[in-house]
Amino acid sequence: MFPFIYGLPGPHRRIPEIQKKVAEFLQEIIAEHKEVWDPNEPRDFIDAFLVECEKMKASPNTSFTEKSLVYTSLDLFVAGTETTSTTLHWGLLFMVLFPDIQSKVPFCGCGVPGGYNNNNPCI
Ligand code: HEM
Numbered sequence: 001m002f003p004f005i006y007g008l009p010g011p012h013r014r015i016p017e018i019q020k021k022v023a024e025f026l027q028e029i030i031a032e033h034k035e036v037w038d039p040n041e042p043r044d045f046i047d048a049f050l051v052e053c054e055k056m057k058a059s060p061n062t063s064f065t066e067k068s069l070v071y072t073s074l075d076l077f078v079a080g081t082e083t084t085s086t087t088l089h090w091g092l093l094f095m096v097l098f099p100d101i102q103s104k105v106p107f108c109g110c111g112v113p114g115g116y117n118n119n120n121p122c123i
Helices: 003-007 011-035 045-055 066-097
Strands: none
Touching: 003 011, 003 066, 011 045, 045 066
16 A cells, blocks of 8 residues: 555564465465365355355456455455454453453353253353
C-alpha cells in the first residue's frame, strides 16, 4: 500500500519474505486438501472454497480461484493469529491479577463432568 516504507530500515522489511513463506505453506495445505477432497463433504473453509472454485470455473471474472483461496486463507491466518494470542495473553494476565475471578473460570476438564464440550465452554 505504501511501497516507500520498504526503503526505510526496520523489521517490516521482512514482511514480503514472511508473506511468501506463509503463502507457500498454505499452498501445501491446499494441495493436501485436494488429494482427499470430497465436494459432497466439505470439512472446512478450504474444502468449501474449492467447491465454489469448481462451480465457477467456467466464469472468467470469478474471485473463486486457487490464488484467491491462498490469499483469503492468508488473511484469516494473519487476522486470527495475533488477535487470538493477544486476547489470551491479556486474559491470563488479568486472571493472575484477580485470583477471585480465576477461581470462577473453568479450565479444560477441571471438575466438569465429561470435560470440555459446547455446553461447558472453558479455557
Ligand atoms: C480474540 C480474537 C479476535 C479479535 C479481538 C478480533 C478483532 C477484530 C476486530 C476489532 C475487527 C474489526 C476491524 C475493523 O473493521 O476495524 C476484526 C475484523 C476481522 N477479523 Fe477479527 N478478531 C479476532 C479473531 C479473529 C479470527 C480468529 C479470525 C479468522 C479466523 C478473524 C478474522 C477477521 C477478519 C477477516 C476481519 C475483517 C472483517 C471485515 O471484512 O470487515 N478475527 N477482528
